[in-house]
Amino acid sequence: MNANDLKQTLVERKAELSERQERVARHTRHRDEPLPPDFAEQAVELENAETLVALDREMSQELRQIDHALRRIETDQYLDCEQCGKPIVEERLMALPYATRCVQCATES
Numbered sequence: 107m108n109a110n111d112l113k114q115t116l117v118e119r120k121a122e123l124s125e126r127q128e129r130v131a132r133h134t135r136h137r138d139e140p141l142p143p144d145f146a147e148q149a150v151e152l153e154n155a156e157t158l159v160a161l162d163r164e165m166s167q168e169l170r171q172i173d174h175a176l177r178r179i180e181t182d183q184y185l186d187c188e189q190c191g192k193p194i195v196e197e198r199l200m201a202l203p204y205a206t207r208c209v210q211c212a213t214e215s
């Protein structure tokens with residue numbers, strides 16, 4: 107996976123998350139309106155305001171990780187583990203595009 111592919115994946119994921127976050131925010135403001143169809147499977151849980159807040163927090167966190175990963179691509183550091191400096195294997199980045207640490211460091215912490 108090269109930097110462009112990875113960047114593309116991250117940018118798409120970011121757009122998707124931003125849109126979902128926007129919808130959650132809208133739903134929180136207008137709770138009497140029905141959920142959009144693609145939220146149907148989560149509808150039961152989403153009816154709970156606390157779950158919505160948790161979901162929103164989760165998405166914000168992932169967005170921050172994505173931004174961080176995008177900056178690492180810009181500075182050409184995206185293949186280096188943030189913790190030990192060893193290369194992050196390609197399979198890991200494909201599974202988790204915003205990974206900033208190698209498998210070993212991520213498992214240890």
Ligand SMILES: [Zn+2]
Pocket residue numbers: 187188189190191192207208209210211212
């Ligand atoms: Zn490491």
